[in-house]
Amino acid sequence: xxxxxxxxxxxxxxxxxxxxxxxxxxxxxxxxxxxxxxxxxxxxxxxxxxxxxxxxxxxxxxxxxxxxxxxxxxxxxxxxxxxxxxxxxxxxxxxxxxxxxxxxxxxxxxxxxxxxxxxxxxxxxxxxxxxxxxxxxxxxxxxxxxxxxxxxxxxxxxxxxxxxxxxxxxxxxxxxxxxxxxxxxxxxxxxxx
Numbered sequence: 001x002x003x004x005x006x007x008x009x010x011x012x013x014x015x016x017x018x019x020x021x022x023x024x025x026x027x028x029x030x031x032x033x034x035x036x037x038x039x040x041x042x043x044x045x046x047x048x049x050x051x052x053x054x055x056x057x058x059x060x061x062x063x064x065x066x067x068x069x070x071x072x073x074x075x076x077x078x079x080x081x082x083x084x085x086x087x088x089x090x091x092x093x094x095x096x097x098x099x100x101x102x103x104x105x106x107x108x109x110x111x112x113x114x115x116x117x118x119x120x121x122x123x124x125x126x127x128x129x130x131x132x133x134x135x136x137x138x139x140x141x142x143x144x145x146x147x148x149x150x151x152x153x154x155x156x157x158x159x160x161x162x163x164x165x166x167x168x169x170x171x172x173x174x175x176x177x178x179x180x181x182x183x184x185x186x187x188x189x190x191x192x193x
Contacts, residue, residue, distance in 0.1 A: 011060035049109030076152030078104035092147035100133035124178035126169030
């Protein structure tokens with residue numbers, strides 16, 4: 001017996017998203033979606049992540065004959081700053097200095113595209129409060145290499161857990177995929193076929 005009506009096609013090379021799907025027992029295959037991830041002028045963060053999720057799902061769906069394609073994109077927002085993945089160690093330090101000692105939002109856009117059918121796009125928002133971090137702590141964390149490839153330059157499920165004081169909302173969203181939202185969307189999209 002399975003909860004899942006069909007295999008999912010994950011439009012991402014994210015190891016974290018793959019791990020969450022694996023933990024949930026959801027059969028999937030991963031395909032990379034190469035899209036331009038530049039934010040449009042004056043594009044609000046919640047619309048930005050939803051647009052990227054949709055574009056990733058659409059790019060991968062063009063390569064498939066059938067199935068349910070999942071696109072996702074995560075970003076971190078602190079104040080007026082949208083923090084994607086750091087470009088280098090100095091950029092990671094800059095991001096961590098913005099985050100330490102304050103709350104920030106983690107937004108993940110999710111798109112589910114049923115090939116030959118409906119597309120649904122939603123987003124999840126969680127909040128995270130970082131502890132104060134000294135320059136030495138920031139340097140240590142950057143030296144671990146963990147900030148590379150992570151929105152906001154940190155991995156809550158890794159060494160950054162040392163600096164997380166509180167979260168509000170979906171933990172898996174902060175890791176990179178709000179699995180409960182994906183499941184609810186899949187139930188809706190499969191019930192409308």
